[in-house]
Amino acid sequence: MVSLSTEQLKIGYGDKIIVEDLNLSITKGEITTIIGANGCGKSTILKTLARVHSAHSGVVYLDGKMIHKIPTKEIAKKMAVLPQSPEAPSGLTVYELISFGRSPHQTGFGRLTEKDRRVIQWALDVTSLSSFADQAVDALSGGQRQRAWIAMAIAQETDLLVLDEPTTYLDMAHQLEILQLLEKLNKEEGRTIVMVIHDLNHASRFSHHMVALRNGKLIKEGTAEDVMTSEVLKEVFQIDAEIVQDPRTKKPVCLSYDLLQKETQGKKQKAVSF
Amino acid sequence: MNDVRTKRKKFMITMSVLFILTILTFIISLNLGVVKIAPIDVFKTLIGHGTIRDKLVLVDFRLPRMILSLLIGAALAVSGAMLQGVSKNELADPGILGINAGAGLAVILFIYFFQGSMNSVTTFGIFLMPLFALAGAVLAAFLIYILAWKKGIDPVRLILVGIGVNSGFGAAIVIFQLKMNPQDFMQAAVWLSGDIWGANWKFVSILAPLILLILPFAIYKAHVLNMLNLGDQVATGLGIRVEKERRLLLLMAVALAGFSVAAGGGIAFLGLTAPHIGRKLVGPRHQLLLPVTALLGALLLLAADAIGKNLLAPTEIPVGIVVAICSAPYFIYLLMKAK
Numbered sequence: 254m255v256s257l258s259t260e261q262l263k264i265g266y267g268d269k270i271i272v273e274d275l276n277l278s279i280t281k282g283e284i285t286t287i288i289g290a291n292g293c294g295k296s297t298i299l300k301t302l303a304r305v306h307s308a309h310s311g312v313v314y315l316d317g318k319m320i321h322k323i324p325t326k327e328i329a330k331k332m333a334v335l336p337q338s339p340e341a342p343s344g345l346t347v348y349e350l351i352s353f354g355r356s357p358h359q360t361g362f363g364r365l366t367e368k369d370r371r372v373i374q375w376a377l378d379v380t381s382l383s384s385f386a387d388q389a390v391d392a393l394s395g396g397q398r399q400r401a402w403i404a405m406a407i408a409q410e411t412d413l414l415v416l417d418e419p420t421t422y423l424d425m426a427h428q429l430e431i432l433q434l435l436e437k438l439n440k441e442e443g444r445t446i447v448m449v450i451h452d453l454n455h456a457s458r459f460s461h462h463m464v465a466l467r468n469g470k471l472i473k474e475g476t477a478e479d480v481m482t483s484e485v486l487k488e489v490f491q492i493d494a495e496i497v498q499d500p501r502t503k504k505p506v507c508l509s510y511d512l513l514q515k516e517t518q519g520k521k522q523k524a525v526s527f
Numbered sequence: 528m529n530d531v532r533t534k535r536k537k538f539m540i541t542m543s544v545l546f547i548l549t550i551l552t553f554i555i556s557l558n559l560g561v562v563k564i565a566p567i568d569v570f571k572t573l574i575g576h577g578t579i580r581d582k583l584v585l586v587d588f589r590l591p592r593m594i595l596s597l598l599i600g601a602a603l604a605v606s607g608a609m610l611q612g613v614s615k616n617e618l619a620d621p622g623i624l625g626i627n628a629g630a631g632l633a634v635i636l637f638i639y640f641f642q643g644s645m646n647s648v649t650t651f652g653i654f655l656m657p658l659f660a661l662a663g664a665v666l667a668a669f670l671i672y673i674l675a676w677k678k679g680i681d682p683v684r685l686i687l688v689g690i691g692v693n694s695g696f697g698a699a700i701v702i703f704q705l706k707m708n709p710q711d712f713m714q715a716a717v718w719l720s721g722d723i724w725g726a727n728w729k730f731v732s733i734l735a736p737l738i739l740l741i742l743p744f745a746i747y748k749a750h751v752l753n754m755l756n757l758g759d760q761v762a763t764g765l766g767i768r769v770e771k772e773r774r775l776l777l778l779m780a781v782a783l784a785g786f787s788v789a790a791g792g793g794i795a796f797l798g799l800t801a802p803h804i805g806r807k808l809v810g811p812r813h814q815l816l817l818p819v820t821a822l823l824g825a826l827l828l829l830a831a832d833a834i835g836k837n838l839l840a841p842t843e844i845p846v847g848i849v850v851a852i853c854s855a856p857y858f859i860y861l862l863m864k865a866k
Contacts, residue, residue, distance in 0.1 A: 305760045329766025336760035342811040349812050353753055357766040409765070
């Protein structure tokens, strides 16, 4: 079943068009990862999916309904959004931050109900932040802070999570920790996850579906095996990649790579010197 | 883990302490002044058994002024807290954003064009001047909003435009002030530095309902301020209609500042200091921050007015100057601590 889809999406900032004719569909219960070079429009697409940025033309459908026709609070009950490196006001505690995730379910003054407290506690447990509940978010380490934000997003209790680079600025262990948490949420609770990540091997390892973009155009989508090929990576990143199978996860991984451009530049220089 | 409950407890204690301090300051202020009145006489007068002189000083002069101080203090402080929440910048305040300057320019124009010909403050003038101040404040806010608008409001642009508008109005104020006669100049100077001058019951009866209506509504909107504080993207993701809510909150903050400026002149720093101390006491969640900030603002302004009235009595120091003198060291301290 389709959770989120786009039809002929055209997005840009002012006159600058970044994405054109994008037709995407996100399957329910799957982890979908968008990959592509810097500036290829990944974040812009996520923002448009999350109705934070509005498209020039085209439509985004959430559960089959046009997203701009749904009241924003209703959307917030179905889709949680986490932007790139969000910032919490100084002094805000982890518990308070997570409690904000309950706001789409609240009315009036925003007092927490018994159910709200249960969900917040669960989000704390799942992200292993229980012992940090009283600490200020801005005093945590990078990995803990990112977990706190994810805890806020999952406390929203939505089927769909849209995450923009949830692992950026984290070290290898903490990146894996976040991704395993997302995988667990997907497996155990059936949450649909759409995210942008830069590490191709992580994308390959954790996603059911990968979408590769170049200059706002969809180059290839499919399983990790479909997308993680040297042909696709050549087109998407201009790299010459050595793809092998990970002996542990059996997923394709990029073992080593070189820049393609250097070769062509070298050739050009030769041509000039001749 | 009952983080929210411990915070609530802290909040209750903070509120109680502030409330008691305010009551104490209120009682002390009642006794102090050019005419000193003993506590027992204050009590007698308040239950209607005082001398005529005591009644005049207390009920007609002192009480309305003190009540205005409380109202203006609370309004300015909450206005500052709201502007800081909306703009995501802890340095935003009605004074910095040019709202005070807008009101100031309107009042200067009023004094320049009308007051001179009326040669003294008439009843007409007393009620017209705040209206001018309010109009100036709203005009300034409108101008800032329009100039900062570029397919939505970016908080940083809002602040920068506000600072620009502030200096523009400031320049215009100086131009008109320099052309005034000495008496008008003095009046303008006192007004600009912040002075609770319209201290009578009529004024209280107009301002009290307005301010007491907006304050609870602001607290009702506390959860929206919390979301906006997390940034536009997160707020949208949490189901907040960012642009619409921000406009509404800005409007409320401007109205609060406008009413305060109308009655208390250009009191700077209070909208900055009170929320800052509030945040130190109960943290950035607005359900707790706004009530604490309101009470702090009321207490600070009441105390500042008492100091200004009595320190060099019978000469009065404008309350705005007292607030500024007390706030400046606090901010230098904060800066030094922040490195």
